[in-house]
Amino acid sequence: MIRREIETGLEGFRLWPGALSPDEQAALRDEVMEAVEAAPFYRPTTRSGRPFSVEMSNLGPLGWVSDRGGYRYQPVHPATGAPWPPMPERLLELWSELTGWPEPPDACLVNLYREGARMGLHQDLDEADRAAPVLSVSLGDTAVFRIGAAEGGPTRSMRLASGDVCALTGPARLARHGIDRLLAGSSNLIPGGGRLNLTLRRAA
Ligand code: MD6
Ligand code: FE
Numbered sequence: 001m002i003r004r005e006i007e008t009g010l011e012g013f014r015l016w017p018g019a020l021s022p023d024e025q026a027a028l029r030d031e032v033m034e035a036v037e038a039a040p041f042y043r044p045t046t047r048s049g050r051p052f053s054v055e056m057s058n059l060g061p062l063g064w065v066s067d068r069g070g071y072r073y074q075p076v077h078p079a080t081g082a083p084w085p086p087m088p089e090r091l092l093e094l095w096s097e098l099t100g101w102p103e104p105p106d107a108c109l110v111n112l113y114r115e116g117a118r119m120g121l122h123q124d125l126d127e128a129d130r131a132a133p134v135l136s137v138s139l140g141d142t143a144v145f146r147i148g149a150a151e152g153g154p155t156r157s158m159r160l161a162s163g164d165v166c167a168l169t170g171p172a173r174l175a176r177h178g179i180d181r182l183l184a185g186s187s188n189l190i191p192g193g194g195r196l197n198l199t200l201r202r203a204a
Helices: 022-038 089-099
Strands: 013-016 055-059 063-067 070-074 107-113 119-122 134-140 143-148 155-160 165-168 176-182 195-201
Touching: 022 055, 022 089, 022 134, 022 195, 055 063, 063 107, 089 134, 089 165, 089 195
Parallel strands: none
Antiparallel strands: 013 165, 055 107, 063 070, 107 195, 119 176, 134 165, 134 195, 143 155, 143 176
16 A cells, blocks of 8 residues: 655645555454454543543553543553553554654554544643654544644644544644544444544653
């Protein structure tokens, strides 16, 4: 599979449209859905107790969680207390192929967007090494993604479709970004509809 990178106009924001073929998307969906059977999707809350509209789980040694205690990475599922399931090998390969980062990711946040879910503008700041990239894989319904410089100023809107892979690296590592909305029904990859987003990180 050839992964073609396009120019995004934002230095360090890397984008590979259609990086995963339809077969690869289906295989990854199956592996992730099977893995999270042992780590069911749940709805985290903000520090003030407000639930996210996105449902979350994690794969790998560490997982990102949020509750009244704040944001952090931890080795176990907050509801079951069990370790997060292992990260699929094909995600480790994709990380190494696209980012070239010398160490493997130790956390994969799995976001499940059902119709109407969104994610507010944020920066990924909870990782110990903020020099390491964050790699993001989109599966299912197309998302309207918003991104702007870390320092503030204007943001741009672009679409992330099923099979697209993007990364926040270097000068864009701390870019502000979020998901405004889904184009519901644009894909039928996810049973029940919606979108899966996988973000691979170096958390520790
Ligand atoms: C999403 N993505 O696509 C949310 N974070 O559903 C992110 O929050 C994100 O796309 C870091 C790097 C790339 C991302
Ligand atoms: Fe993020």
